[in-house]
Amino acid sequence: MDFEQASPALLAVEHVRKRYFARAGFLSAPKPVDAVVDVSFTVARGKTLGIVGESGCGKSTTGRLALGLEAPDGGSVYFDGVPLPKYGSPAWRAIRRRIQLVFQDPLAALDRRLPIAAQIRESLDIHAIGDTKGRDQRVLALLTSVGLTKHHASRYPHELSGGQRQRVVIARALATEPDLLVCDEPVAALDVSIQAQVVNLLMDLQTDLGLAMIFISHDLKVVRQVSHRVAVMYLGVIVEEADSDHIFKHPRHPYTQALVASSPTPRQKIKTPMLLTGEPPDPAARPAGCPFHPRCPKVMEVCRSVPPLAREISPHHHLACHLSEPVTLEAMAS
Amino acid sequence: MIRFIISRVVRAALTIFFVMTFSFIVLRLSGDPALIIMSPDAPPEAIIAFRKAWGLDDPIWLQYFHYFGAVLQGELGRSMRDGRSALVIVGERIPATLLLMVPALMLKVGIGIPAGVYAALHRNSRIDRLVMSFAVFGFTVPSFVLALVLVLVFSVGLGWLPTSGADSWRHAILPVITLGIGGAAVLARFTRSAMLEILGQPYIRTASAKGLKWSAVVRGHALPNAAIPTITVLGFMVGSLLAGAVVVESVFAWPGVGRLLVVCVSNRDLSVVQVILLLVASTMVCANFLVDLAYGLFDPRIRQAPRGAGQ
Amino acid sequence: MTQPTDKAVTDSAEGLMPLAHDRLNAQPFPLSVSVAIFWLSFMCFVAVVGPSLMPYAFTAIDLKARLSLPFTSLHWLGTDELGRDVFSRLVISIRISLLVSFVATIISATFGTLLGFLAAHYRGWVEQTVLILADFQASIPFLIFALAVLAFFGNTLTLFILLMGIYGWERYARIARGLAIAANSQGYAAAVRQLGASPIRIYLGHILPNTASTLIVSMTLVFPEIILLESGLSFLGLGVQPPMTSLGNMVGYGREYLTRAPWILLAPATTIVLTTLSVSILGDWLRDRLDPTLK
Numbered sequence: 001m002d003f004e005q006a007s008p009a010l011l012a013v014e015h016v017r018k019r020y021f022a023r024a025g026f027l028s029a030p031k032p033v034d035a036v037v038d039v040s041f042t043v044a045r046g047k048t049l050g051i052v053g054e055s056g057c058g059k060s061t062t063g064r065l066a067l068g069l070e071a072p073d074g075g076s077v078y079f080d081g082v083p084l085p086k087y088g089s090p091a092w093r094a095i096r097r098r099i100q101l102v103f104q105d106p107l108a109a110l111d112r113r114l115p116i117a118a119q120i121r122e123s124l125d126i127h128a129i130g131d132t133k134g135r136d137q138r139v140l141a142l143l144t145s146v147g148l149t150k151h152h153a154s155r156y157p158h159e160l161s162g163g164q165r166q167r168v169v170i171a172r173a174l175a176t177e178p179d180l181l182v183c184d185e186p187v188a189a190l191d192v193s194i195q196a197q198v199v200n201l202l203m204d205l206q207t208d209l210g211l212a213m214i215f216i217s218h219d220l221k222v223v224r225q226v227s228h229r230v231a232v233m234y235l236g237v238i239v240e241e242a243d244s245d246h247i248f249k250h251p252r253h254p255y256t257q258a259l260v261a262s263s264p265t266p267r268q269k270i271k272t273p274m275l276l277t278g279e280p281p282d283p284a285a286r287p288a289g290c291p292f293h294p295r296c297p298k299v300m301e302v303c304r305s306v307p308p309l310a311r312e313i314s315p316h317h318h319l320a321c322h323l324s325e326p327v328t329l330e331a332m333a334s
Numbered sequence: 335m336i337r338f339i340i341s342r343v344v345r346a347a348l349t350i351f352f353v354m355t356f357s358f359i360v361l362r363l364s365g366d367p368a369l370i371i372m373s374p375d376a377p378p379e380a381i382i383a384f385r386k387a388w389g390l391d392d393p394i395w396l397q398y399f400h401y402f403g404a405v406l407q408g409e410l411g412r413s414m415r416d417g418r419s420a421l422v423i424v425g426e427r428i429p430a431t432l433l434l435m436v437p438a439l440m441l442k443v444g445i446g447i448p449a450g451v452y453a454a455l456h457r458n459s460r461i462d463r464l465v466m467s468f469a470v471f472g473f474t475v476p477s478f479v480l481a482l483v484l485v486l487v488f489s490v491g492l493g494w495l496p497t498s499g500a501d502s503w504r505h506a507i508l509p510v511i512t513l514g515i516g517g518a519a520v521l522a523r524f525t526r527s528a529m530l531e532i533l534g535q536p537y538i539r540t541a542s543a544k545g546l547k548w549s550a551v552v553r554g555h556a557l558p559n560a561a562i563p564t565i566t567v568l569g570f571m572v573g574s575l576l577a578g579a580v581v582v583e584s585v586f587a588w589p590g591v592g593r594l595l596v597v598c599v600s601n602r603d604l605s606v607v608q609v610i611l612l613l614v615a616s617t618m619v620c621a622n623f624l625v626d627l628a629y630g631l632f633d634p635r636i637r638q639a640p641r642g643a644g645q
Numbered sequence: 646m647t648q649p650t651d652k653a654v655t656d657s658a659e660g661l662m663p664l665a666h667d668r669l670n671a672q673p674f675p676l677s678v679s680v681a682i683f684w685l686s687f688m689c690f691v692a693v694v695g696p697s698l699m700p701y702a703f704t705a706i707d708l709k710a711r712l713s714l715p716f717t718s719l720h721w722l723g724t725d726e727l728g729r730d731v732f733s734r735l736v737i738s739i740r741i742s743l744l745v746s747f748v749a750t751i752i753s754a755t756f757g758t759l760l761g762f763l764a765a766h767y768r769g770w771v772e773q774t775v776l777i778l779a780d781f782q783a784s785i786p787f788l789i790f791a792l793a794v795l796a797f798f799g800n801t802l803t804l805f806i807l808l809m810g811i812y813g814w815e816r817y818a819r820i821a822r823g824l825a826i827a828a829n830s831q832g833y834a835a836a837v838r839q840l841g842a843s844p845i846r847i848y849l850g851h852i853l854p855n856t857a858s859t860l861i862v863s864m865t866l867v868f869p870e871i872i873l874l875e876s877g878l879s880f881l882g883l884g885v886q887p888p889m890t891s892l893g894n895m896v897g898y899g900r901e902y903l904t905r906a907p908w909i910l911l912a913p914a915t916t917i918v919l920t921t922l923s924v925s926i927l928g929d930w931l932r933d934r935l936d937p938t939l940k
Contacts, residue, residue, distance in 0.1 A: 067839065069835075069839060093841040093842070093843065094841065095841075096839060096840055096841030097841060100839075100840075101836075101839050103836060108832045108833065108836075109832070109833060109835075109836040110833055110836070111833040111837070111851050111854075111855065112833070112855070113854050113855055122837065122840060122842070123840045123841075126840055126841050126842050126843075126846070127841060169836075172840070176840075345780075348777070349780075349781060349784055352781045353785065357793065470922065470925060470926075471922075473869075473921075473925060474869060474873075474918055474921040474922040474925050475918050475921075476873045476876055476877055476880075476893075476917060476918075476921075477877075478876075478877060478880045478893075478896060478897075479896065479914045479917060479918060482896070482900060482903060482910060482914065483914075485903060486903060486907060490903065490904050490907075497903075573784075573786075574786040576786070576789070577786030577787075577788045577789050580788055580789070580792070580881070581788075581877055581880070581881065584881055585900070595789070595792060596792070596881055596883070599792050599793070599795070599883065600882070600883070607793060610789075611789065611793060614785070614786060614789050615784075615785065618784050618785065618786070619784070622784065
């Protein structure tokens with residue numbers, strides 16, 4: 001699993017911040033909500049980064065920042081070594097060919113007035129890929145590659161099932177042969193019975209096409225299945241990031257531990273379940289210090305005032321927690 | 335609540351400002367009033383003197399500033415016809431218009447709201463269908479056609495009422511009915527749909543499910559909530575009373591502001607038209623303001639939440 | 646590509662959703678809607694081919710046959726104070742009134758939708774300006790506004806149509822803006838934008854077709870109001886100017902002869918009422934079928 005340093009990362013996200021303003025009332029001053037506080041990560045070519053967290057932890061916003069769908073308030077996003085161009089500019093539109101998105105709700109993401117073949121073809125039309133005949137053939141090939149048939153080509157989105165629609169969205173995203181695919185909760189809106197099929201499809205495509213992927217989900221099991229690396233987010237920060245197998249076997253952050261404990265796998269022995277207590281996180285009311293401290297079972301005095309910094313505690317394992325800091329350990333030992 | 339009132343006042347002021355600017359631009363761009371007012375064979379010196387007297391030879395921005403300054407001092411110009419104050423000319427027509435509008439408004443509210451409520455409470459009954467057809471006709475029959483039909487029946491046919499003029503209270507009957515019927519139809523339709531929407535809400539079902547008497551549910555829950563959209567329409571009606579007067583006063587030769595407007599528009603009497611425009615805008619703004627305040631009374635949420643279309 | 650018997654959907658427990666247009670077709674036309682459609686088709690027919698069927702030129706004066714009664718072999722609907730054939734004048738009036746209302750509706754819908762899309766696309770001060778203008782337009786009675794503009798700019802048919810074309814723009818603008826913002830924020834438009842599509846492709850290729858049904862319903866709701874406005878202004882003598890004639894114009898001039906020759910104004914008045922009634926019935930029906938959210 002030692003791929004990281006082999007080549008420069010395809011996507012490098014460095015210290016991005018994003019703040020939204022929520023209008024509480026007609027005239028009251030808008031209230032700042034920090035969706036993403038300070039997030040850095042890289043995605044290597046051909047590898048999948050999973051981002052997990054509860055709703056409201058900023059994982060979707062992180063995805064949108066990585067895609068360039070929104071400009072960060074601070075920090076920067078590099079794609080293939082170059083900063084992402086300005087949103088909406090011609091250069092930005094051109095780079096869409098290389099970064100694609102799979103949405104959570106495929107029905108909303110598709111134009112209900114167009115047959116699906118025309119929608120898949122649209123990516124090719126926009127980026128002027130191939131000639132008319134070539135595009136038609138490519139559409140059919142794409143349909144086949146996502147497990148649909150040419151009989152589906154003239155169907156409209158509402159005539160398809162949820163799983164089929166998501167396949168169409170995936171086919172459209174793949175049409176331009178992107179380098180990076182961002183999947184934002186791609187299976188959350190699907191029936192449980194279908195989720196596995198779509199996840200398997202994504203994994204197969206990733207292997208076959210050598211895609212890099214950011215897989216955003218609240219579902220630990222799915223993330224574990226698809227990801228090479230996993231980042232755990234809590235209230236706008238990445239609290240822990242490591243290789244997938246490693247983080248699930250040896251979670252170090254109390255929050256990761258709680259998540260892993262609450263999502264048992266068949267072969268895992270259930271130890272004492274570590275349940276999260278307290279209010280679910282609210283980005284509009286961030287606590288001081290470590291964002292997780294109000295719910296942390298191992299909370300210390302320092303956690304209430306000093307936000308922990310992310311450090312590499314072992315190769316490729318980053319952690320933002322006072323518990324693992326040498327000073328704290330010494331303090332605890334004494 | 336104070337913030338709420340301030341924001342409404344600012345909006346009202348903005349509307350008035352827009353109307354003044356609009357009327358100024360439209361009226362000034364529309365051609366040379368000197369040539370329109372003076373006879374074509376008037377000597378050139380007379381035309382120049384006229385322009386000078388009315389400030390028409392100043393640059394347009396200067397005229398604009400003068401105009402605003404004058405309006406703020408209550409000096410709204412003089413009729414270019416007879417040199418009388420435009421404000422006075424309009425002012426002396428207002429009572430006649432009110433004489434039609436107030437009874438008409440009472441008729442609208444008196445017929446429209448009960449009819450709408452009744453129709454909603456007895457949905458799909460024969461009376462509901464009758465009210466609805468009445469409402470559709472109110473929407474589709476133009477007021478001048480309605481007025482002429484009434485004249486044809488009650489004045490020409492039956493000879494009960496005079497066809498036009500303003501000599502006695504009997505002259506007012508047909509204009510009031512014309513205005514009242516159309517407005518009542520609009521109001522009935524709005525009240526009905528507002529009531530129906532409220533009656534379909536879960537809290538109405540809850541209220542009646544917990545054993546409250548139906549009449550108490552209607553009085554305590556449905557009517558106050560349905561009042562909010564109805565008040566909006568009513569506010570617009572009050573605000574546009576003058577617009578309604580234009581056609582009806584013309585048909586019945588009623589000496590009110592509406593007829594004055596038509597005459598002055600034909601004569602291109604700038605100052606008087608400006609005054610009427612400002613009068614209409616002020617009425618509209620006041621009506622909207624009252625509606626907003628009424629909203630606050632009926633629905634405390636409005637004081638906080640943003641209003642208007644969109645997100 | 647035809648749809649051969651394809652295999653059942655395999656990966657889903659969900660069934661196929663019913664087609665939207667099936668729902669539309671399943672319901673028979675109510676009688677009132679059929680009558681309305683018939684009347685409107687008839688009006689369009691008269692407007693298009695009517696002038697070639699007219700027995701007289703609509704301006705032809707025949708002083709010997711002044712105020713002739715209707716239902717005679719020479720003049721089906723009688724003649725007016727100058728002996729002009731009422732039927733011929735009615736045909737031309739229908740043509741002019743429909744032309745004004747139709748063109749004005751198109752102008753207003755185009756203009757309003759464009760402004761709505763601009764507001765949704767640029768947001769910020771563009772959006773604020775459009776919204777303030779829309780508020781302003783909605784708060785001033787249009788008849789007063791129109792009177793001021795018309796009388797002071799003089800009156801030509803082109804100017805009159807353009808003026809009528811302002812009526813109702815704010816409604817389209819608000820609808821178009823609202824729908825475009827919704828589509829941009831999470832829907833298909835956001836998806837197509839992220840594919841790299843240009844704004845023109847997004848708005849004309851996706852948002853416009855998707856909002857068309859709502860906008861068309863709004864057009865059927867605005868259209869009768871424009872007919873009423875046109876006829877009202879013409880009635881006051883401030884709309885379509887003689888020698889040209891329109892429905893409101895005929896009623897206005899016929900008013901002088903209300904007692905002696907009511908047929909001069911009854912025919913155009915009936916036409917106005919039936920036409921606005923038909924469009925309203927059709928519009929309400931379309932709204933209930935296509936877009937129940939619109940009021």
